Amino acid sequence: MKNSIYILGIESSCDDTSASVICNKKVLSNVVANQEVHSKYGGVVPELASRAHQQNIVPVVQQALIEAKINKNQLNAIAFTKGPGLMGSLLVGTSFAKSLALGLNIPLIAVNHMQAHILAHFIKEENTNTPPFPFICLTISGGHTQIVRINDYFDMEILGETIDDAVGEAFDKSAKILGLPYPGGPLIDKYAQLGNQKAFSFSKPKVGDLDFSFSGLKTAILYFIQKKEKENPNFIKENLYDICASIQYTIVEILIDKLKNAVKKTGITHVAIAGGVSANSEIRKRLLYAQKHWGWTTYIPKFEYTTDNAAMIAISGYFKYINDLHADVSVTAQARLKVNE
Template sequence: MPVILGIESSCDETSAAICIDSSVVSNVITSQSIHAAYGGVVPELASRVHQQNIIPAVQQAILTAKVTKNDIDAVSFTRGPGLLGALLVGVSFAKAFALARNLPLIEVNHMQAHIMANFIEAPKPRFPFICLTVSGGHTQIVLVKTDFDFEIIGQTLDDAAGEAMDKTSRILGLPYPGGPLIDKYARTGNPEAFHFPEPQIPGLNFSFSGLKTAFLYFVRDKVAANPDFLKENMNDLCASIEKRIATILINKLKKAADQYQIKEIALAGGVSANTGLRNLLQQTADQQHWNCYIPAFEYCTDNAAMIAMTGYYKFLKQDFVGQQIAPLARMQF
């Protein structure tokens, strides 16, 4: 019954979790409000706040799990991708903790961990399955053949879906982080009020840069004609752009499911917390007769539970790394 400590510090959440025999028993997430004043994550500030938060987060995770440091069998950590300075804090802590207690180290790819978040709670997807992974930095369609046998079959050619959400929220004058606010306002808006173009990208790849530009020019022209346009139409604008981003994602996912003849479909990544996307995926799953898997909200955004869960499966394979390991900002699958 292995006890795995998970450490996550890839961006602006400091998180620690404990997984005992495939069950997550604690998941502590500390967010950083300092970045709101700058409209986005400032890497240097993120690193400094991680240094302040890492020890309290780990202590709280251990206390909540009702275990001791002596019970821990291995330390799993996010090696990448992410902000290099932020990753360095988590990697350094994991190495020091493991060295001090003579424990094995388990490196985890952050994007693979998002996919493995679907294994934290039942029901769990059956192999092979297709996972739509959407976050602020990545948008991918991944064919998951077995645990740790991943193949990216589609991805964004420019901006990620989460970045598109953040940029459109900034165009609307919403404070950072804008994605959750678009979700909030969209709930009382009309998604058919305004129509934005769907990029015609061949295959299973995505593009969101053209949509951002179209949205920018649309808002600019409307505000020029009516200075109160944003105030009068905020909910409808949020609902309409949210629907367009969601339909772009789901249309490609449908194409992938048809191409590979797979009906086991999962969702992962920070943007998978978006209510509109979750609802559209569930509706599509009902229509297409898919078996659909969506993690709980707390396991969608960056968290250590997914790192600990991934670490558990790697522990079973004795897939360990040495103390020479270093973070990788652009770590590949």
């Protein structure tokens, strides 16, 4: 088929090795290899992550091609994550993508990981709507918390961002304070379903209209737990569900308040979420509420496109490919990269 454009996407920014093949805007395969090794350390160990990527990348790419039912000679381009992320991890994906593109004599496409999270909304899926330009996107993950105005596929403007910690970190650190294993964010979400979100109250940080701050909240949670445990050593055990529900409620309230401000300031009512924390059930619930009661049109990604995955890299690569935005083999990985770079 002459009109079929096959893009292989490679994602290796943190601790997941992923490869995906898309044909035009449809995902044919999206393979992710997780690294279990980090859970016993309570966080991602960069050196171990890059070693695991080296072991995983060939079998993961091979599996993606098998599942897509194509061979490597049918590929039109190779897209890879150039940043932001862990330098060692990024280098594995970058080197592999360069070698494969050179070997196959096809274009190489460098993708900004943060842009890719947002562009995952343009993957062609049944029963999902794609947002029209311009729209607002709340990108929330372990490393980022931003409100971005999306004017076009690669024209993005940061309206507000965190001045300290990211929201994913706030969830994971709160979980650590409660003695929950890493990654703790999904566990807080799970236990919050069983608790009372108004059981305990935590104050919200006072920062700019569209900016975020989570370091003070983390400290407040730590002091609150320490004080309560002095009074009752079994406090966490006896109140775990209520504590998780209250923490989650506070964090989501902060996110929704800022989104409200962004809608008010821009007049844009098409609102999307992206990034790992967009898998959180409470933020999804609140966005559906906003759609029903506040006149917003909301766009919530499928769970498999929220965490780090190569399908979002491949779809970004597709849009870059059709716009001739190819990379040179001299392209380098970048640990730090803003969404509008």
